[in-house]
Amino acid sequence: MKATQTTVTDQLAGLEHELTLLSRHYLSALAHRSGQQLDRSAYLILIRLGENDALSLKELAEAFRLDVSTLNRQVAAMRRTGLVERVPDPDGGVARKIRATEHGRQMVRDDRDRGRQNVGTVVHEWSDADVSLLHDMIAKFNQSIESLENNPWPREG
Known part of the structure; x- marks a missing residue:
């Protein structure tokens, strides 16, 4: 193996290790986050719905x-706790959509x-x-994953 290939392999191994640690730290912090009101799934769904989006269950699942x-x-x-509501499809489709309530938007904010x-901190x-x-580097990494999966995630700004 060439020196360059070894270096890249070592860098990728190091990157994979650091991402594993980041994931562990992040998930551990989520489990012990004081003052957070939402569980992880509700938080992520509300982030995806954003301030104005209404999505079908199929769109959210995808x-x-x-x-x-x-x-x-x-x-x-989430509906039982008033975080989201079902609304008619704004585009006139048959399927009902899911939209964050003002209560849900405030809690995620x-x-x-x-x-x-x-x-x-x-x-x-x-x-x-x-x-x-x-x-910038985390955004670039996430966008590369989204591109590979053909599953872009909306971004603010």
Whole structure:
């Protein structure tokens, strides 16, 4: 094996290891996040619905790569707590769509604010350039995954 191939292999092994640690830290933090109001699935669904989007169960299932029945159970629980509502398809389709309620949008805004504070605690000693670089690289990595899966995720701004 050439030196360049070894270097790339070592870099990929290191990257895979760091991503494993990041996942562990992130999931552990989610499990112990103080003050967060939403469980992980509700948080992610509300983030995907955004401020104005209404999506069908099928569209949500495709976005999350989950079975419709799984999404249906999660959405049903969210409906019972007033986080989402069923609405007619704004485009006139037969299927009803799921939309975040004002209560759901407010709860996800509150949890996102807490999440930003938590991330801020981790990077508080970093330079603005380092925070920006990390953001740019994670965004690029996520967009590469989305491109490979042909499953783009909406972004703010």
